[in-house]
Amino acid sequence: MIYGIGTDICDIRRIASTLERRGERFAQKVLGERELEVWRARSARAASRGLAYLATRFSAKEAFSKAIGMGMRMPMTWRSCEILNVPGGKPVIHLNGELAAWFAERRLRAHVSVTDETDYATAFVVVETND
Template sequence: MILGIGTDLANIDRIQATLNRFGDRFRNRVFSRTELAKAARRRDEAGTLAKRWAAKEACSKALGTGLAMGISWRDMAVSNLPTGQPVMHLTGWAADRLAQMTPPGHLAIVHVTLTDDHPWAQAFVVIEARPAAAPPA
């Protein structure tokens, strides 16, 4: 069953302007070490971070909170599987909120997809609850 859906559209030029203005203060307030390392390896750091910004916004919407109720930017982080598929990791208040949303006997799965076409970066997040596998007899 679907527990939540969120989407966000971020302007890459706006993220670049914020990086230019606030530099590491912005980077360290919003992004995890993994996200920053990925962006540092990319030619388009701002585009990489804009997609992750959009993913955090989309995830907060899927959690039903927006960026309110105590959620922190760094409670949500995007990494990539070896195949390149993005994966959302939740910690802190975001993980607590996800646990509250998840019906008993179910496992929550957070799906995320990212795309960009300069000057836009977009993310979709779907939170799914799947029945937990019954323990073997």
């Protein structure tokens, strides 16, 4: 049964502007440790790849927060929700700390899809109950 659905569209130019003003501190606020490693590696190869990665993760976390009905308030935090990729490339949501416990207590599971184009990144999240 569907628990919630969330979607988000993010203007990559806005993310670029914030990153330019705040530098890596912005990425450190939004990304978890494993995401930061990927962001740094992609940014080192091509700044545009790092920017797209950051924008899709920002958008996916916004969509996830909407799907669980919390917005960005505890236990939902930017860093407690990571959008990682399995070896085949499929994005998956990995939760940490209090958010992981909250999610497990409710026996939920999440599915995420992300995409980006020149100016926009979008994400779609479906959260289901395991009942």
